[in-house]
Amino acid sequence: MKTVLGLFRYSPSFRLGAIILFLVLVLLILSFFSPYPPDKRRVVPRNEPPSLEYVMGTNSQGQDVFWMLTFAVRNSLLVAGLAVLIGRGIGVFLGLISGYLGGTWDRVLSAIVDSFIVIPRLPLLILIAAMVRGQMTIIGLGILLGLLDWAFPSKRYRSQILSLKERDFTQTAIFSGMRTFKIVSQEHLPFIIPFLLADIVSGFLFAIGMEVTLAIFGLADMNSQTIGTMIYWGNYYQALLTNKVWVLAAPIGASIIVVVGFYLVSVGLTTYLDPRTRLARLQVKG
Numbered sequence: 001m002k003t004v005l006g007l008f009r010y011s012p013s014f015r016l017g018a019i020i021l022f023l024v025l026v027l028l029i030l031s032f033f034s035p036y037p038p039d040k041r042r043v044v045p046r047n048e049p050p051s052l053e054y055v056m057g058t059n060s061q062g063q064d065v066f067w068m069l070t071f072a073v074r075n076s077l078l079v080a081g082l083a084v085l086i087g088r089g090i091g092v093f094l095g096l097i098s099g100y101l102g103g104t105w106d107r108v109l110s111a112i113v114d115s116f117i118v119i120p121r122l123p124l125l126i127l128i129a130a131m132v133r134g135q136m137t138i139i140g141l142g143i144l145l146g147l148l149d150w151a152f153p154s155k156r157y158r159s160q161i162l163s164l165k166e167r168d169f170t171q172t173a174i175f176s177g178m179r180t181f182k183i184v185s186q187e188h189l190p191f192i193i194p195f196l197l198a199d200i201v202s203g204f205l206f207a208i209g210m211e212v213t214l215a216i217f218g219l220a221d222m223n224s225q226t227i228g229t230m231i232y233w234g235n236y237y238q239a240l241l242t243n244k245v246w247v248l249a250a251p252i253g254a255s256i257i258v259v260v261g262f263y264l265v266s267v268g269l270t271t272y273l274d275p276r277t278r279l280a281r282l283q284v285k286g
Contacts, residue, residue: 014268020261024073027254031070036063038071038225050246057246060237065250071225073254079142079226080207084200086146088153092196095157096184100165110158116151124148125210129219137221141214145207153199160192198269204262212255227251227258 008015036043042062050057056065098109128144129136136144164170165188173183208227214220215228222229230251239247 011268011272013264014272017261017264017266017268020257021265024077024254024258024261027070028074028077031067031074034067034070036067038068039223047242047244056250057244059234059239059247060242060244061233065247068225068230069250069254072227072230072251073258075138075224075226076208076211076228076258077204079138079145079211080204082139082142083145083149083207084203086143087149087203088196088200090146090150091153091199092157092189092192094150095154095192096161096188098154099158099161100180100184100188106158113151113154116148117155121148122210122213125214126217126219129214129217133219136219138224138226141211141220142207145210149203149206153203156195156199157192160195161188164188164191194269198266201262201266201269205259205266208255208258208262227255231255 008018031038040063044054044058044062044064046058046060046062048054048058054064054066056069058064059068094109094113098106098113125144125148129141132140161184169187170183173187178187211220211226212228212231215222215226215232216235218232220226220228222232228251231248234244234248234251237247239245
């Protein structure tokens with residue numbers, strides 16, 4: 001909480017990003033109050049331009065674009081959240097264990113991590129999604145993204161632990177009889193939480209970008225409303241050629257807003273946690 005309050009006070013980019021993400025959260029919450037089911041068609045007049053009654057217009061299937069967007073944002077963030085939970089969970093566990101134990105454990109785990117790092121993730125995602133095309137759900141996509149996005153974070157956490165285990169408090173914990181798990185979880189984990197927060201934001205950016213990319217290629221769960229599937233179906237029904245630009249403007253604008261919001265939060269966190277900026281804040285306080 002102290003870190004968050006400090007970010008709001010010292011980081012304009014974090015403030016702006018947090019405001020944007022709050023508005024996105026409001027949009028997500030509104031999806032639970034939608035007057036229409038997410039997959040229901042012909043519930044409103046077709047191809048209506050934006051108006052007071054239909055804020056973002058309607059599409060050729062008789063669906064309200066605004067309420068479709070609320071479901072799309074919710075599902076896209078669900079995919080990203082699940083991917084971040086799995087990917088960062090694996091990354092933190094392997095980074096902590098590898099960095100603290102060292103020796104053979106470190107060499108073996110580092111070799112596994114390095115092997116995953118050199119694998120190009122987007123072509124692999126496209127290949128897997130094409131193999132299971134028609135059977136990919138948003139939950140399955142989130143799990144898949146998480147299983148492919150843990151290697152880079154693991155290396156960063158390992159480097160932090162390599163430094164922390166040489167500190168005096170670690171040696172004191174060892175001599176006091178604390179077990180390895182307790183040292184790692186209680187003594188080391190709190191030090192990497194601020195860096196984990198910044199890494200979580202970058203994980204959301206990766207997952208949302210991959211979800212939109214796969215959906216545009218028609219390789220995601222095309223029966224569920226996501227930002228990517230809204231763009232896909234807008235192109236499929238030729239929204240641009242028929243001059244129904246609002247059908248594509250809504251999901252594209254939403255994807256830009258979400259990415260910018262997460263990016264600003266990430267920049268704010270990175271800048272705030274930088275040792276040089278922290279020293280400058282301490283000098284200002286003094």
